[in-house]
Amino acid sequence: xxxxxxxxxxxxxxxxSIFLFAIIYNAFSRKIDVPTCVPYTGVFKxxxxxxxxxxxxxxxxxxxxxxxxxxxxxxxxxxTIDLYLTSLDVVHGFNIVLKGVxxxxxxxxxxxxxxxxxxxxxxxxxxxxYCGAGHQYMMGKIIVTDKR
Ligand SMILES: [Cu+2]
Numbered sequence: 023x024x025x026x027x028x029x030x031x032x033x034x035x036x037x038x039s040i041f042l043f044a045i046i047y048n049a050f051s052r053k054i055d056v057p058t059c060v061p062y063t064g065v066f067k068x069x070x071x072x073x074x075x076x077x078x079x080x081x082x083x084x085x086x087x088x089x090x091x092x093x094x095x096x097x098x099x100x101x102t103i104d105l106y107l108t109s110l111d112v113v114h115g116f117n118i119v120l121k122g123v124x125x126x127x128x129x130x131x132x133x134x135x136x137x138x139x140x141x142x143x144x145x146x147x148x149x150x151x152y153c154g155a156g157h158q159y160m161m162g163k164i165i166v167t168d169k170r
């Protein structure tokens with residue numbers, strides 16, 4: 023091994039050490055993580071279901087790795103939901119197959135739709151946008167009860 027090879031190896035090792043130190047320093051001491059970006063924080067700070075009247079609901083839902091909040095919504099049949107959806111971290115999907123609902127939960131943005139549930143039953147919600155290691159477990163449900 024000649025002098026130049028040793029210099030190149032030392033330089034490479036030094037640069038690698040600086041690079042690894044920078045990553046570890048930023049990850050731990052500066053607490054850099056996936057950014058959180060919730061719009062209209064007053065509304066989405068606490069995801070909730072707001073009952074407007076007996077048959078009208080507003081749902082302010084937040085998707086995050088790897089669930090929805092709220093992940094279960096119970097309403098009587100004949101109800102209409104105004105759904106406002108956002109994401110805490112990355113892009114998620116929001117798919118209710120039985121209702122043909124197909125939304126994206128985008129950090130920093132709000133997706134909105136209106137859905138009417140006339141038939142009682144359980145409507146499954148699944149994430150249909152790959153969002154990481156727990157994606158396949160990301161689901162929720164809307165339980166529509168028979169109002170009679
Ligand atoms: Cu997903």
